[in-house]
Amino acid sequence: MKISILFGTESGNSEMAAEDLAASLADTYETEIRDLAEVSPEDLREDALYVFVCSTYGEGELPNSALPFYTALSQTRPDLTGVHYAIFGLGDSFYTETFGHGSLKLDAQLKDLGAHRAGDFGRHDASTWEPVGEVAVAWFEDVLSSLQVNSNAA
Amino acid sequence: MQPNPAIAIVGSGPAGCYLAQTLRRSMPDAEITMFDRLASPFGLVRYGVAPDHQGTKSIQAQFARLFERDNVRFAGNVEVGSKLSLDALRDTHHVVVLATGLARDRALRVPGESLSGVYGAGQFTRTMNTHPHENPTLPLLGDTVAIIGGGNVSLDVVRLLIKSPADFDGSDVNDPAVEAYAESPVREIDLICRSSADAAPFDPSMLAELGRIPGVQFASEGQTLSGANTSSATQSALEGLRSSEPDGPPRVRVRIHFNSTTTRIAGKDRVEGVEIRLPDGSLHVIEARSVITAVGFDFDPSDPLLGEMGANSDTGLLAEGLYRTGWAKRGSRGTIPENRQCAKAVAAEILKYLAATQSSAPKAGYSGLPDATLRHVIDFEGWLRVDAAERAAAPPNRSRKKFADHSWMVATAHENIDGQTTSAAQRRHVKEQS
Numbered sequence: 391m392k393i394s395i396l397f398g399t400e401s402g403n404s405e406m407a408a409e410d411l412a413a414s415l416a417d418t419y420e421t422e423i424r425d426l427a428e429v430s431p432e433d434l435r436e437d438a439l440y441v442f443v444c445s446t447y448g449e450g451e452l453p454n455s456a457l458p459f460y461t462a463l464s465q466t467r468p469d470l471t472g473v474h475y476a477i478f479g480l481g482d483s484f485y486t487e488t489f490g491h492g493s494l495k496l497d498a499q500l501k502d503l504g505a506h507r508a509g510d511f512g513r514h515d516a517s518t519w520e521p522v523g524e525v526a527v528a529w530f531e532d533v534l535s536s537l538q539v540n541s542n543a544a
Numbered sequence: 545m546q547p548n549p550a551i552a553i554v555g556s557g558p559a560g561c562y563l564a565q566t567l568r569r570s571m572p573d574a575e576i577t578m579f580d581r582l583a584s585p586f587g588l589v590r591y592g593v594a595p596d597h598q599g600t601k602s603i604q605a606q607f608a609r610l611f612e613r614d615n616v617r618f619a620g621n622v623e624v625g626s627k628l629s630l631d632a633l634r635d636t637h638h639v640v641v642l643a644t645g646l647a648r649d650r651a652l653r654v655p656g657e658s659l660s661g662v663y664g665a666g667q668f669t670r671t672m673n674t675h676p677h678e679n680p681t682l683p684l685l686g687d688t689v690a691i692i693g694g695g696n697v698s699l700d701v702v703r704l705l706i707k708s709p710a711d712f713d714g715s716d717v718n719d720p721a722v723e724a725y726a727e728s729p730v731r732e733i734d735l736i737c738r739s740s741a742d743a744a745p746f747d748p749s750m751l752a753e754l755g756r757i758p759g760v761q762f763a764s765e766g767q768t769l770s771g772a773n774t775s776s777a778t779q780s781a782l783e784g785l786r787s788s789e790p791d792g793p794p795r796v797r798v799r800i801h802f803n804s805t806t807t808r809i810a811g812k813d814r815v816e817g818v819e820i821r822l823p824d825g826s827l828h829v830i831e832a833r834s835v836i837t838a839v840g841f842d843f844d845p846s847d848p849l850l851g852e853m854g855a856n857s858d859t860g861l862l863a864e865g866l867y868r869t870g871w872a873k874r875g876s877r878g879t880i881p882e883n884r885q886c887a888k889a890v891a892a893e894i895l896k897y898l899a900a901t902q903s904s905a906p907k908a909g910y911s912g913l914p915d916a917t918l919r920h921v922i923d924f925e926g927w928l929r930v931d932a933a934e935r936a937a938a939p940p941n942r943s944r945k946k947f948a949d950h951s952w953m954v955a956t957a958h959e960n961i962d963g964q965t966t967s968a969a970q971r972r973h974v975k976e977q978s
């Protein structure tokens with residue numbers, strides 16, 4: 391399985407988390423990192439696992455660099471049945487009402503278009519000062535083991 | 545392409561850090577050194593961003609990577625333009641980039657501005673962040689304060705003034721300043737904003753945050769709307785503020801005046817009020833014992849590096865091999881992420897320049913600097929000792945305790961790692977603590 395890590399960022403934390411995640415997987419999987427600004431929905435394939443790592447800006451919006459991808463999803467509404475993804479949202483609980491809403495919106499949109507989410511929605515809260523890379527790597531181990539459990543059950 | 549060029553970045557705030565990040569990605573073998581006049585890196589992330597916004601300050605972890613992993617050198621305690629000349633830096637490095645920010649509060653350019661009792665928001669937020677070159681405590685502000693400016697920095701000032709010491713849990717605020725201020729806090733704040741509520745550059749979530757502080761009463765005035773859009777996030781945040789009634793009598797009242805242009809600061813020897821003009825042309829004087837201006841930051845004519853130079857939105861180029869980025873390039877506009885975009889553009893200019901200069905003479909880089917400079921440098925290890933000492937000194941409800949004394953920072957940074965030689969300065973401060 392190829393793992394494609396797609397990040398959406400404004401201040402660079404998501405890119406850093408994506409790099410840490412890729413480094414932790416590089417020995418075991420074929421991995422790539424891409425900026426969501428350079429990805430379009432047509433690029434999504436059925437034979438890869440897409441890992442979205444994305445922050446939140448404005449009043450619970452996606453970061454600017456991820457907006458074109460999200461807008462394209464909403465406007466062209468491609469059928470994403472058979473596409474597998476995991477998603478990790480960076481945010482700050484200081485924004486009490488919109489904590490992580492940008493990536494939650496992306497998650498809802500992907501699901502709505504038929505894509506299948508692996509594992510739980512991951513979260514990082516900037517106010518905790520926890521190292522975002524470590525949190526992302528730990529979260530993704532759970533995602534991978536949930537995939538393992540599912541494929542064993544099948 | 546110049547093989548392994550030597551690059552000096554002056555200033556270790558967001559602008560310098562994002563530039564180093566971008567350059568490192570394209571040049572894994574370049575020698576990159578980031579200088580700062582302070583013993584600590586990160587610029588306004590440490591000394592501007594409000595001490596109660598720890599989530600925003602946590603971007604330091606991303607920038608620290610540069611020094612921990614990406615082989616970028618931190619050279620703190622080096623002021624370029626005084627301790628080390630710009631020429632010496634340019635002689636030894638292929639590229640020098642000024643990322644020195646803008647520290648000077650912009651003038652309002654109205655009569656009365658030089659009266660005593662008029663302060664800048666930069667000054668105020670540096671004190672609250674314990675900047676070693678700023679006054680360690682706030683001036684006596686009196687009962688009534690007018691804050692001029694419609695941006696997020698003016699909301700930072702309002703919020704820091706209306707909080708009581710208990711509202712700073714988890715922060716790294718300057719406690720001696722907060723405690724002294726708490727003995728005679730401000731009772732009335734008038735926030736004066738030139739634009740309408742809809743057009744004000746306030747971040748709505750920062751307006752809403754004010755409403756979560758207990759004991760404050762809010763009002764707003766003069767808000768003819770700029771458009772039909774009455775349901776903007778700013779409007780609903782304002783609604784929220786106006787309807788948040790304190791339980792008892794309010795500790796402090798905050799009035800926000802929209803569409804109000806400051807025309808004069810009134811007073812004989814010191815501030816007595818602020819004169820504003822409303823859209824109908826009428827003039828009103830708002831009583832105030834002091835004024836804090838929050839209208840941005842400006843180039844400082846006495847700065848040996850940038851002097852009276854203005855902003856430039858096109859290029860970062862200043863002279864051959866000399867560039868600028870961040871606030872020093874664009875002026876004091878924009879949040880931390882905008883410096884990342886700016887860094888990408890300036891890095892592209894630098895890479896193009898380096899690609900075109902194949903055969904220039906080799907340069908000695910960092911190790912070619914005068915011994916007198918190198919001897920005083922604080923490296924990243926040194927900064928980590930300051931960082932650890934500050935965290936260790938934090939009271940239970942604070943994330944760290946900063947020390948206002950730069951010589952304490954320098955002494956702590958130069959400390960032996962095995963801790964055998966606790967400096968006199970540190971012992972003194974530890975004593976003050978207990």
Ligand SMILES: Cc1cc2nc3c(=O)[nH]c(=O)nc-3n(C[C@H](O)[C@H](O)[C@H](O)COP(=O)(O)OP(=O)(O)OC[C@H]3O[C@@H](n4cnc5c(N)ncnc54)[C@H](O)[C@@H]3O)c2cc1C
Pocket residue numbers: 554555556557558559560579580581582585586587588589592593594597600622623624625643644645646665666669697700849869870871872877878879880881883
């Ligand atoms: C009060 C305040 C609050 C803010 N809050 C936020 C916020 O919450 N969120 C947000 O996104 N943005 C915030 N900003 C904006 C943000 O801080 C800026 O966008 C950013 O810091 C600009 O980066 P810079 O690197 O250009 O300048 P700076 O951060 O100012 O860095 C300049 C560095 O250069 C060093 N330096 C200066 N002169 C010399 C010299 N001669 N030799 C050596 N070193 C030198 C300084 O010590 C400093 O470390 C705030 C700004 C202020 C003023």
Ligand SMILES: Cc1cc2nc3c(=O)[nH]c(=O)nc-3n(C[C@H](O)[C@H](O)[C@H](O)COP(=O)(O)O)c2cc1C
Pocket residue numbers: 398399400401402403404405444445446447448449450451453480481482483485488489490491516599747879
């Ligand atoms: C202007 C601004 C608005 C933000 N709005 C939100 C928000 O609504 N909800 C949230 O959870 N986080 C919000 N954040 C926090 C960021 O998502 C968080 O800092 C994250 O780590 C940034 O990741 P990035 O560097 O990849 O962009 C905001 C940050 C800023 C600077």
